[in-house]
Amino acid sequence: MxxxxxxxxxxYKDYAxxxxxxxxxxxxxxxxxxxxxxxxxxxxxxxxxVLYLYKNIPEAxxxxxxxxxxxxxxxxxAIKLALAQxxxxxxxxxxxxxxxxxxxxxxVQAFVDEKIVIAQARLMLHPETNKINSLxxxxxxxxxxxxxxxxxSFIDCKNxxxxxxxxxxxxxxxxxxxxLENFSLFDEHFWMYNEDQDIGLRAWCTGFKCVLVxxxxxxxxxxxxRSIKKFYWMDRNRIIVILKxxxxxxxxxxxxxxxxxxxxxxxxxVKGGWFLEKLKVWMYxxxxxxxxxxxxxxxxxxxxxxxxxxxxxxxFTGSIWYQEINDWKLKIANPVFEMxxxxxxxxxxxFNK
Numbered sequence: 001m002x003x004x005x006x007x008x009x010x011x012y013k014d015y016a017x018x019x020x021x022x023x024x025x026x027x028x029x030x031x032x033x034x035x036x037x038x039x040x041x042x043x044x045x046x047x048x049x050v051l052y053l054y055k056n057i058p059e060a061x062x063x064x065x066x067x068x069x070x071x072x073x074x075x076x077x078a079i080k081l082a083l084a085q086x087x088x089x090x091x092x093x094x095x096x097x098x099x100x101x102x103x104x105x106x107x108v109q110a111f112v113d114e115k116i117v118i119a120q121a122r123l124m125l126h127p128e129t130n131k132i133n134s135l136x137x138x139x140x141x142x143x144x145x146x147x148x149x150x151x152x153s154f155i156d157c158k159n160x161x162x163x164x165x166x167x168x169x170x171x172x173x174x175x176x177x178x179x180l181e182n183f184s185l186f187d188e189h190f191w192m193y194n195e196d197q198d199i200g201l202r203a204w205c206t207g208f209k210c211v212l213v214x215x216x217x218x219x220x221x222x223x224x225x226r227s228i229k230k231f232y233w234m235d236r237n238r239i240i241v242i243l244k245x246x247x248x249x250x251x252x253x254x255x256x257x258x259x260x261x262x263x264x265x266x267x268x269x270v271k272g273g274w275f276l277e278k279l280k281v282w283m284y285x286x287x288x289x290x291x292x293x294x295x296x297x298x299x300x301x302x303x304x305x306x307x308x309x310x311x312x313x314x315x316f317t318g319s320i321w322y323q324e325i326n327d328w329k330l331k332i333a334n335p336v337f338e339m340x341x342x343x344x345x346x347x348x349x350x351f352n353k
Contacts, residue, residue, distance in 0.1 A: 004089070005104055005108065007039070009094075012074075013045055015096070019221065020057070020095060030105070039078035043067070044067050076186050080185070090180060093171070094220065110216075122216060131153060140317055141257075145194060162212070167210055228274045250353065318342065
């Protein structure tokens, strides 16, 4: 009996009119012997946009949210429906994508290894389809996440990319049903950004694996958002990640590097025009009402954590390499943080922490 696959799409405002035709056509062209069903969460779109969805994907099951509750909750709403209908695999997919006809089939095949619970498709840019959007994502030890091999030619990387990844891109990622049922869905407190990093680290910390499936190809009409608000979510959420997953000993070890990075981010935020967003990040962590969530989330994460921090750090990096935010100061900072990272890793391994 073939496995059932649920494909989750989240629409916001009028994105569907711009991206839906290509995305849906590619989903309908899948060469997969099992059942595929589309679930669509619509976050606060116009009535016209909702009618457009109904008309163009009548086979889909819809959830209509009156307000925009964020990317994480939008996915979770549909995932819950799919799990209730006993779908074996959940494929979260961005609307601004086109998937290769064997994408679903190749992703499902990756789960032959029982340790694998999360599989990301190989994300290529569109229309520059020879260039990479993401070969999985990297995690800096101070919580930053970024796309691996972004904007590089796949020809240069195809014989040298790693199968195991720190965490997947939420733009095209498939989950095993059992993992979602046993270890939670996306953390909705993240709202947007880093929720994929959080769930990827959860897989590793519970003894499972995240992998890149090179033969499952997705073309992503990716545009780097320069929205000032984006920096608030990315900066706040990467700190939440390290507070959830690191032991107190590790938090103590990284504190000097963390404070140095904060100073650097002040300069970066002033130059980039998002210093007020940086202030809001600090205000979030100094607000006692937010400590309730942080303490609860940390306790729950530490409770299910099965690996030591030094094992987790083997998945991480001490450098940040991402062309969209490339800055001359990174070329100076990266060697310093890389050396610091290696020292911390040795200390953690020595104390078996």
